[in-house]
Amino acid sequence: MFYATIGRMVLIAAIMLAPAAVWAADGELRLQAIDSKTGQPIPVRVELPNSRGRPMRLKKVGTAELGDHFYLSGTATLGLRRGDYVFKMDAGPEYRTQNGSFTIDRYADDDKSVEMRRFADLAAEGWFAGDLDSQRSSRDLPIVAATEGISYAPSTAWTFDGKKWTKSHFLVLESVDDQVPLAAGRTLGPYTTRVELAGGTLLLVSDELLEEPPLELAAGVTSLEVIHQAREAGLHVVAATPTAWEYPLWVASGELDGVCLLTSQSEWKRIVDKDPQGRPRDKSFYPGKSGLVLWGEDIYFHTINCGVELSPLAGSGSGANESPLGINCTYAHLPNAFTPAAWWDAVDHGAVVVTNGPLLRPSVSGEPPGTKFRLDDGQTLDFQIALNMASRQRVEYLEILKNGQVDVEVRLSDWVSKGGKLPPVSFDSSGWFAVRAKTNTVDKREFALTAPYYVESTAGPRISRKSVEFFLSWLDELESRSDDSRSCTTDEVATARELFRGLSAKSKAE
Structure with a gap:
């Protein structure tokens, strides 16, 4: 188990500031995080603003710096200028956040040890976390995933924009060696492709490392054709959000593994408010930022009310945005040890919880x-x-x-x-x-x-008649959209409409 691995691990990471800041350093602080029960060093996420309130910029490879935070694996030596500092330290959602402060005087040479207090151990109870939507370097993933308690992080390797494939700029295309202590017992690395079409975004997750794009796609391909090809290639197919214009087609196909009910707020904002991929919400019923998520939830509930069994999933967008990995995640319940196959089997059976x-x-x-x-x-x-x-x-x-x-x-x-x-x-x-x-x-x-x-x-x-009508109305709107604002054919819409009409004939509930 991961926690046993961390308990035996003592890793030292010397973290240096940018050269100009190092030359101006007045003193040093050795900062260490330890598990309060085991007394052993553990990896942590740290927010350490400078005197102006801006994030400290680190340059040493391996600290996985992103936005306002970076990661430490054990003990770090910080060269700092004189002044008072505050920091925030996290070890994933199963540990309490620790806030602290220290003062650096001229020629300071101090040590500070922070106890991280654990209040839950989900893996010990058979619940294993996955983040299905990230774009993090394979070099960063071991420390990031270990800190955040993520067992499964299939990062995006390739993106198809409707015309061509592009290798992710955020990802070093290499596997994560299981012999790296922090990666042991996890599956991390370039296993995912994003297909971003006019009608919505699909996440296609492979069981194999993606050194090349997994499908041969060309301009003009429909989203349903992508789904069919992905299934034939043995890929897992996930709707990136339930708001995608062509989501009803994907539901009707019966070939989705799940839908990301939780994404980053920036992803919801981009898709629903600015991007023509997303069916817009009625802001009088779904106001503000929370309204974006509520709209997605209600779409998901309509899906289940049509008699469709579909698992909710989650992704952070970490790397494409500045969110930590796993800020949105899916916990899957496994009867035995974690493997990707067991995790997806749990998804197929709906044995999951999504959370932020x-x-x-x-x-x-x-x-x-x-x-x-x-x-x-x-x-x-x-x-x-x-x-x-x-x-x-x-x-x-x-x-x-x-x-x-x-x-x-x-x-x-x-x-x-x-x-x-x-x-x-x-x-x-x-x-x-x-x-x-x-x-x-x-x-x-x-x-x-x-x-x-x-x-x-x-x-x-x-089967709820109201929910079926919800999707039939959606299909009417989809069909009325211009050809360049959708990635489906009229025949594909007609096929989906017939399926929902058939559900309507079977419905016995309002």
Whole structure:
């Protein structure tokens, strides 16, 4: 296991400032992060602004500097000018954030050790994190993934823009050697391609390193043709967002492995507000930055309400933006050790939770999300949800969603007093339920959502007429768009429309 590996590891990384800053250094500080229980050094993410409040710029290869943060693997020697400094240190979502300060005087030669306190160990419980949308160098990935607790980081190697393939500027195209201590037990490196067409972006994930583009694509290819070719090539196919104009076509194809419900805020802004790929939201119902995510959630709930079983997934965009790897991630529940094949098998079965904050581990009758429960005619079943949760941010309340609507809202104190059990959710007909946790964060929508649990009677899955009509209306809008603003044919739209009309004929729920 990763945590055992870190516990045995003592790595020293000497970090130097830019030459001009080093020459002007008045003193040195050796900064070390250790696990409070093991006493061993661990890798950490550090924010260390200078006296002007700007991020310190590091030059030594291997520190994975990005935006306002960099990474340390153990102990670092910092050459600094005189002054008072504050820092913020993180070791992923399972450790508490540590804030600290120090003073550098002339000729200072000091040591500072920071204890990182762990409050959760999801891998020990069988939950392994993946980030499906990043563009980080293979040289950086071992320390970055180890710090952030990410087991699976298939970074983007190639991008197809509708005309040609381009190698990622953010990625050194090389594998990550499993013998690197920080990479052991993880799958990291160039396994993903992005296909960015007028109708939306697809993430195609390979089981093999992508030294070359995995498909032969040419200008004029439709998004459905890409999906069909990707499936034939054995690639995993993920919709980069649920807002893509051609998302209903992809759902109708039945060939998606999942949809990224959580992306970086910048990705949502680009796709929904500025880029013609995304179907725009009604800002009176979905206002502000949180509205972007709420719009995507509702599209996903409409998908499930059409009787389609599809897993929610997540990606950070790290590298293409300045977000840390895994700031949005998918936890997949694996019965045994992590492997990419086991991780994707969990995705296929819906045994996942997506989060950009709270860490949820649900269980119903001992089973993870994605489990399907049978309901006999005339029978009513109550489902008791057991839930483990940990969060560095204050969670405001927990919600049980039933068929896409909030069925029960539980204050955190009530959940704690009942030993981690939520109120039962009752079904007398087909449907689905999930759990969502939200924090008090005001500057963004910070939450976690389990994939659905399904309840199915002898009449078959629940199909909502309202949700089917939602997608039929969407297809009408798609068909009316100009040829250069879509990557599909009229025949492909017609085929999808017939499928949704067929669902409408089967629908028994509003």
